[in-house]
Amino acid sequence: MKLIKFALAFILTASAIFPQKKNDDKTSLLYLSDNLKVLASEEFEGRETTTRGEKVASLFLASELEKYGVKPFGDKGTYFQNFDLNVSGYSSDAKILLVDASNNPAGTFLLGEDFIKSGRGGLADASFASQSTGLVFAGNGIINKEKNIDDYANIDVKGKTILLFSSDVMRRRDANPPQTNAPVLSNDAKVKIAMEKGAAGVLFMVDERMKPLWNRVKEFGSQPSIAFITKEQEPAQKNIPVFMAGENFLEKIFSGEKISYKQIIEKQKANEACSSFEIGKKVKYDIKPFSNTVQSRNVIGLIEGSDPVLKNEYVVISAHYDHIGTRNGVVGNGADDDGSGTVAVLESSRLLSSQKKNKRSIIFLFNTGEEKGLLGSKYATENGAFMKGVAADINMDMVGRESADSIYCIGSDKLSSEFAKLIKDVNSKTVRLGLNYKYDDPNDPERFYYRSDHYNFGRKGIPVVFFFDDMKADYHKPTDDVEKINFEKILKVVKLSCGVAVKVANMNHKPVVDKKVEEEQPRQRRQ
Secondary structure, three states, X not given: OHHHHHHHHHHXXXXXXXXXXXXXXXHHHHHHHHXXXXXXXXXXXXXXXXXXXXXXXXXXXXXXXXXXXXXEOOHHHOOEEEEEEEEEEEXXXXXXEEEXXXXXXXXXXXXXXXXXXXXXXXXXXHHHOOOEEEEEEXXXXXXXXXXXXXOOOOOOOOOOEEEEEOOOOOOOOOOOOOOOOOOOOOHHHHHHHHHHOOOOEEEEEOOOOOHHHHHHHHHHHOOOEEEEXXXXXXXXXXXXXXXXXXXXXXXXXXOOOOOOHHHHHHHHHOOOOOOOEEXXXXXXXXXXXXXXXXXXXXXXXXXXXXXXXXXXXXXXEEEEOOEOOEEOOEEOOOHHHHHHXXXXXXXXXXXXXXXXXXXXXXXXXXXXXXXHOOXXXXXXXXXXXXXXHEEEEEEEOOOOOOOOOEEEEEOOOOOOHHHHHHHHHHHHHOOOOEEEOHHHOOOOOOOHHXXXXXXXXXXXXXXXXXXXXXOOOOOOOOOOOHHHOOHHHHXXXXXXXXXXXXXXXXXXXXXXXXXXXXXXXXXXXOO
16 A cells, blocks of 8 residues: 555656646657656556556556546546456465375475466366375377377376376467377367366476477466456366476476386477376375456546547547566566557647547547456457447557667558558658558468457457557566667657547548458467
8 A cells, every 4th residue: 555655646746747838749759758767667566457556557647648638538437447357376385296106205396487377267176276196197188089099098097187298389370380190189178188087187298399488488377367257157077277387397207207208208209109107106286276356447538529420439549558567576667568659649648639630539548458368458349338439449569669760560451441541641741650561461470460459449340550669679578678768769650640540530431441350369469
């Protein structure tokens, strides 16, 4: 509570630094810089969804919108669109103990170091939290009668933890997946089979492609899962523990067994059969699952349109203000991701509010939960009463790094040829940024169109554009700091976005949708 009070005082002080001034580049750069210094400061604790840092950041955004004369457009006359999320995971001290055949300790392995959660869901039922089980290696964990494959033949897995090869990494954006005679099942499908066989837990073996990334992956794999609350029927079977084991853990498990971990991996690489077998060791879980309902919020402001009819239609300018929070005591300030897009939307609201040249209304939407699977924008697009009137969405996610004179322009031609042409025309008459359309290639493996908040508008058939710099060096690292931001570039993107918004707001029709809506689930953000 003391920190929140301090942060609120910090916000009020920061908000009072600059009164409203004339609209020139020097003033805009001042606002962009000072707003980002506040938003990406240590006091905001990395702005992770559902956390105290998110709440403080939302208060800052609301205070700025109010200062600029932008009307609240959230719940009950506020700037906030509140919704509940489920936060679930395991306590930070979760561990698995390994015991040898003589019941002697063979090692203690820690969550976030030696093993991580596998996937986003599947939190183990509390009844499994302190169980002791035997261990069985079951290869790919596949049963396929047509191909005469049964990795469970001649082994008893009931009440035991099963070690399995992971398939999920193979199924990602890999043009040359490893050769295998076995059909590729998702890890979720493998877990389902394991549960049907009576397994008490699953340990997926870290894939060769993931080993070099383990130090990065393990940090995120120990964090809580955040998802919408769904009304589900009572499950017929309680969830078992499902984790991915790192190399050190696996080497200890297979040490002294009939086949070593190294030999198993060599067989897998050579596409040789590796028979299932029971392991002489046992594991004891100490994992302490938790599941809580926590309120989260988007921030929404409005500049009402001047036309009595068209004001009931909207142009949305959006960005996500959440980031990755604090890891091991180190704050991820997220200056570019997506502090840059957030302050760009703030500055767009300040400029457009002072001009008031829009016939349609303009919504400024600051989404939370983007890093958790586009949650905030999904909630807004599924529940916002304004959605039926939205003409277009202009989304900014990372716009302050890389080339000063170009920006990736994604998705503008996905639904509306007219909207894509409008953006090019506005750009050529204003900032003349180099618009890079590389990521519009349908065969591009990154598939960024599906990976930021604009996608939830696009899947509703609403024309979108996504401005993006593709900064890689400091992506999701604590080194993504304000000192590396190019504010002149952000200002160019602000001017382009404002120009596009005003142009659409004053058209006598919404941009014509002349292309088919694509249905695809958005992919998780890069780790």
